[in-house]
Amino acid sequence: MDERRTRAKPIPAADRRAAIIAATETLLIEHGTATTTRLIAEASGVAEGTIFRHFRDKRELYRAVAENIFDPVRADESITEVVEGKAEIEDKLRAVIDLLAASSQRNLLVMMAVRSAVLEQPDPEDVRPQHGPPKFLIEANKALVDNLTRLVFEPHVNELRLPPRKAALVLRSLTIGAWLPGLNRTNQPLSSEDVIDVLLGGILIEHGLTRGND
Missing domain, CATH: 1.10.10.60 (Homeodomain-like)
Incomplete structure (x- = not known):
């Protein structure tokens, strides 16, 4: 050879x-x-x-893959790309929801493999169990909400009943929850349009009720 x-x-x-x-x-x-x-x-x-x-081993490689897919810069570039040139909030939401739906399913598959590798090859240097998600996941989640706030909702702040950041939190929760594998097995799965309707119109026929003092 x-x-x-x-x-x-x-x-x-x-x-x-x-x-x-x-x-x-x-x-x-x-x-x-x-x-x-x-x-x-x-x-x-x-x-x-x-x-x-x-x-060093498969565990380290898989963790590097996980850190790469949750890279805040990568996420910022992806969201920027899909909302570019869109003036209406509905169009931005539709593009971002499709992006998040695809990425949440992809990311879960990678994280399942990472977890499996960690269980197969525990790091002997990890003498203390880690409580809560890894730091890179926490940072990625914060960056996602920051990007949604800045790129999707802040340009439309005068159209919103909620602060842009709170709207971003709602969008993130609805989208990732709706398309997370294992949680969306239903006879009536949510569509992108369903999420947009809930975000912009609520679920009540008469929405926009006046809130009491918090």
Whole structure:
């Protein structure tokens, strides 16, 4: 066998690491916990040993994938792209809801694989159990609400009954809850238009009731 065909081309370590992360993300979405390092190596165009020159183990690799998909900069760019050129709030909501619906399902598949890897290969340095979600998830959630507030609702502040940030929280909760795998198995699943109707009109025939003192 020609050795040149099996040896990875010399590229900067950061680029090789990024390529492995990208290939692993795609495989985790397609195969979930059935993803193997052999599949990752083939998809990345490297030998299996190359993977472990960049990542200590599968656990570290999967966590890097999770941090990448929840990267606040990546989320900001995605939301900016889908709302660009849209003047009406309904059009912005429709685009963002479709984006969040797809990403929430994709992200859950990756996180399930990450959890499986952690259980299979617990880190011996983790002497204390972690309570609550990882820091990168907390930061990603805050960034998502910030982006929705700034890009979707603040330009329409004069049209809203709620503060833009609170509207962003409602949108995030409705969308992720409606399309999270395992929670949306119903004979009447919510559509993008359903979420828009609830956000902009409420669920009552006579909406817009005056609130009492909080």
